[in-house]
Amino acid sequence: MIKDGYYHFSNDLEAYPEALCYMVYSMRGPGKTYSFLRYCVENKKKFIYMRRTNKSVHLICTGRKNPLLKKDPSPFAPLNRDFGWNILPTEIEDGIGVFFQCDEEENPEGERIGDLLSLNKVMDSKGSDFSDVDFICLDEFCPQTHEIVRKTEAEALLDFYMTATRDRANRGLPDIKLVLFSNTENISCPITREMETIDDMVYLNFNLDQTHLYKEERGLLLHHISLEEAPAAAKNIEAGIGKLMKGTKWADKALYGLFANNDFTYIKKLPMKHMKPYIELIYQRKRIFIYIREADGMFYASHVKNDQSIYFYDLDREASRNMYWVEHGRELQIECMEEHFIFENYSYYDLIMHFKEILKV
Numbered sequence: 416m417i418k419d420g421y422y423h424f425s426n427d428l429e430a431y432p433e434a435l436c437y438m439v440y441s442m443r444g445p446g447k448t449y450s451f452l453r454y455c456v457e458n459k460k461k462f463i464y465m466r467r468t469n470k471s472v473h474l475i476c477t478g479r480k481n482p483l484l485k486k487d488p489s490p491f492a493p494l495n496r497d498f499g500w501n502i503l504p505t506e507i508e509d510g511i512g513v514f515f516q517c518d519e520e521e522n523p524e525g526e527r528i529g530d531l532l533s534l535n536k537v538m539d540s541k542g543s544d545f546s547d548v549d550f551i552c553l554d555e556f557c558p559q560t561h562e563i564v565r566k567t568e569a570e571a572l573l574d575f576y577m578t579a580t581r582d583r584a585n586r587g588l589p590d591i592k593l594v595l596f597s598n599t600e601n602i603s604c605p606i607t608r609e610m611e612t613i614d615d616m617v618y619l620n621f622n623l624d625q626t627h628l629y630k631e632e633r634g635l636l637l638h639h640i641s642l643e644e645a646p647a648a649a650k651n652i653e654a655g656i657g658k659l660m661k662g663t664k665w666a667d668k669a670l671y672g673l674f675a676n677n678d679f680t681y682i683k684k685l686p687m688k689h690m691k692p693y694i695e696l697i698y699q700r701k702r703i704f705i706y707i708r709e710a711d712g713m714f715y716a717s718h719v720k721n722d723q724s725i726y727f728y729d730l731d732r733e734a735s736r737n738m739y740w741v742e743h744g745r746e747l748q749i750e751c752m753e754e755h756f757i758f759e760n761y762s763y764y765d766l767i768m769h770f771k772e773i774l775k776v
Contacts, residue, residue, distance in 0.1 A: 420647030441640030442672035444648040469510035476506035510536030557597040569609030695724035
């Protein structure tokens with residue numbers, strides 16, 4: 416176990432060797448990508464490093480040659496500086512690149528070290544064989560607020576992961592491990608929704624003394640890196656940008672690793688006394704029950720089951736989800752905005768408040 420003030424991907428691998436997916440997020444600066452790439456190179460593990468857009472891949476491959484940029488945007492730039500490597504990316508086509516160790520004239524030496532791929536390119540790469548890699552790593556799985564995100568990107572990522580891992584078991588090879596890194600932007604995004612990790616991430620967001628949550632039945636590790644784990648990342652808190660932005664929402668997100676962009680005001684548990692069944696929903700094969708307290712008109716969304724709901728909608732079916740939106744969807748959004756709605760889990764709040772965005776109604 417390495418302890419030097421920074422995050423080390425090898426520590427998660429050592430502690431949770433059976434995990435299939437490592438979902439790691441934090442404040443900015445603990446060294447997530449740095450440690451992952453360092454581990455892969457030092458242990459001769461092949462990898463696919465992914466960013467969201469073709470433009471990002473192009474910038475990584477060509478940025479070092481742009482005189483207007485003040486630093487090399489390649490994720491290997493700090494590793495090359497610290498270890499004397501010269502690992503450079505080469506663009507193969509739009510959205511695809513390859514990393515090689517190069518000589519002083521930037522000529523590749525030996526076999527490729529890893530691949531570079533955009534998430535937007537994944538749909539065009541279904542027939543490609545990436546099964547010789549050990550890791551697939553997507554950086555910034557929680558998009559920044561200014562990014563344009565495809566609603567189907569999570570499905571595309573998981574389909575690609577399934578394609579890359581096919582036939583490995585038949586050849587006696589271990590599973591490819593999926594690595595997801597992000598800064599704490601918006602806790603609700605296509606990937607967290609599709610992987611159904613939102614409520615677990617909310618739990619870690621409020622229980623700061625617990626940094627890891629391992630879902631053994633799924634082989635899924637969630638790791639919310641704390642300042643105590645990576646104290647080197649805290650050096651910006653008391654000076655520079657930390658001093659300038661102290662006490663702001665931006666500081667909570669960037670410097671303390673909290674999901675400050677999200678509103679958790681309405682997430683709490685209510686006693687069920689005097690609550691009457693109102694609506695039952697099915698979403699992602701799970702049942703959600705909405706109750707109403709007639710005394711004050713307060714609504715409550717819970718997992719607590721009943722067989723007496725007045726209305727029933729299966730949101731996994733198109734016709735039923737459209738009917739829900741027409742009959743109750745907008746009404747319940749307004750009740751929430753008027754602070755007449757409490758939710759047991761954040762995923763319930765997300766579904767009600769962002770219904771049209773999530774289900775494309």
